[in-house]
Amino acid sequence: MAIGLEPHLPPGTVLSERVWHNSQLIPRVAELAGTGAPVRRAIVLGAGQSAAEAVDYLHRTFPDAEVCAVFAKYGYTPADDSPFANRIFDPEAVDVYFNSPPGVKQSLVDYHRGTNYSVVDMDLIESLYAAMYREKVQGRERLRMLNVSRIRDVRPVDSRLDVTVEFLPTGEREVLSSDVLVHATGYRPHDVGTVLGEAAKLCLRDEEDAVRVARDHRLELTPGVTAGIYLQGGTEHSHGLSSTLLSTTAIRAGEIRNSLLTRRMAEAS
Template identity: 25%
Template sequence: MTGTTPQQDLDRPHDLVGVGIGPFNLSLAALADGVPGPLAATFFEQRPAFHWHPGLLIEGATLQVPFLADLVTLADPASRWSFLNYLKGRERLFPFYFAERFHIQRAEYDAYCRWAAERIPGLHFGHQVDSVRWNPERRLFEVDFTQLDQDGEAAALGRAYTRHVVLGVGTEPYVPEPLRPLAQAPGVPVLHSADYLAHREELLAAGHVTVIGSGQSGAEVFLDLLRARPAGAERITWLTRTEAFAPMEYSKLGLEHFTPDYTRYFHGLSEQARGELLPGQWQLHKGIDAETIAAIHDELYRRTLHGGWPDAVLTPGVRVRTAGRVATTQVELHLEHVRQGTRSRLTTDAVVLATGYRERPVDRMLAGLDPYLRHDAEGRARIDEHYRLVLDPSVTGAVFVQNAERHTHGVGAPDLGLAAWRSAVILNAVTGKEPYPLPRRTAFTSFGLEAREAPGIPAQGRKLTPLVQQ
């Protein structure tokens, strides 16, 4: 929904206001639509419409999670907002059935989410949230926003009142410090992979292209460029700081790190233990799926069939120390191989940074809540088991977060497979009821030693207790 937001509707206190409409708050909105009884919920997004990583919807690229990780299914399989119901409405259910695809294409997931975003009630695109404050007299949060016109310019100001807030502002592309000045300079061919498709044609026309980053995005960009450039004149270099172009951990038991069971276990660890554990888990979410690795190797091998090797360099274990311009059209990268202790220079015509994403800062938006916020030893927000920011007890409402809690909830925070479950946890807490009963156990792995009820008898799984609405 875009367009005007009647202020008289916003003057009435909401139960829930969502800030941002990415997949996670879209999941929350979809499940909120199915909560029995009145639940006044509204969501604001500054973009004019829903789009999910448009720069990486490369032809043939698939999700790394099964289609069951849609907006609702793992919490409510009967929801009208499921992916299967989307297919049914488009008369594509039988073709999908015969296609036997467990992992759908990214473009199809984006189309599904846009279908839902155009129909779920209470979504307001073209609305930029400026600040969130606590009003102790009214015992409500005040959410100030700016309504934007079609050109993204301010058209009107507004305010909503709500008992609870959910932050789902997502992440933003991360550009390493040595390359930041070049990426920000106009006309310099240094871009983040998030903008890949918008610049694909000029990258294909460039004499030499360097891809930096070893995750799935880097692999997909490298493969797409490789397939599109002529044999023997590929002129592509792929560099990464990791020790190898490593496959993502995708074993059945390894995937149990993306279950509610592991999330609860991780949250129960000490702050120090969580901090020590996270860096070593990079292969759970930053590796490359085996199918993409195989496709890259197959393409490289195919180009050797008539003799010779493709003009492609793949080098792991390398970091970019500094970077600068050469004349006006090229970039010089100063490289260091950490293990060898060697350094070299690489001149290239374009650079694609597949260097991941970082949580979008919300300090300015939440400045009014700063006196109430509680932080950990590293200065990060403390977040409880129910995804609520830990606030001063005088604040009777709650601020929930989505995909901003990796330091407290583990590697599953950005994973689409936990979206519906986390949304259900939040809605159960907001309503003080249990509109979405949650499973007591979700993994075969027992991640910690549990207390025993009697000799030889394992303790039963813990059930999350819904929080009573205050």
């Protein structure tokens, strides 16, 4: 099963013509631009690569609109693509992670989140900063970074949205009338239980209620079950940060293939 990922949204979020997940960005922008309606303000929630790209795209596509980036950080964090850190995605690192106790697993994820989560390419960070600086000098600031902030309320008003943004250090709140709110809030794996249906009862689970997965990506099942269920992705809790990367898909597929052949030969002998 290649269970894939699904958009993650803040609790209570309802998508609409004006409230999007960034996975909808390109077709939604094309649809909005096609109506010819003026876009005066767009808000993007999030501080990762997709959020920064959404900010950049909206800023370029709607040259008369103010684009506001809302995030809890002070500023965008550069992605750690240094060669030593990137070795966390090597097949050998998967072995290290898989065989580590839970505390070490968590430490590895915490230490190296910057390789994959809530980070932005440095070139894009510098490009956005240059755009802000240029606009400030020119006296027309369309690109705004609402840092150390969170969205506290979203209310539809006629054909627009009233978005309440709180500045966390002081609690001060500002209501921004906006045409678009984009949630660049990432993705999470599809629930294995939902995909398997009744068969999910056969899966063994760990102390955190996550499915138990062997090193060869085969789900651990209740005694007596002879069928094999393999996961392609969705195994970050057991196999580490490389679980969601397309660049390691071929490695995982090869490991699953080898496991299948090995088991088939064992059964035949």
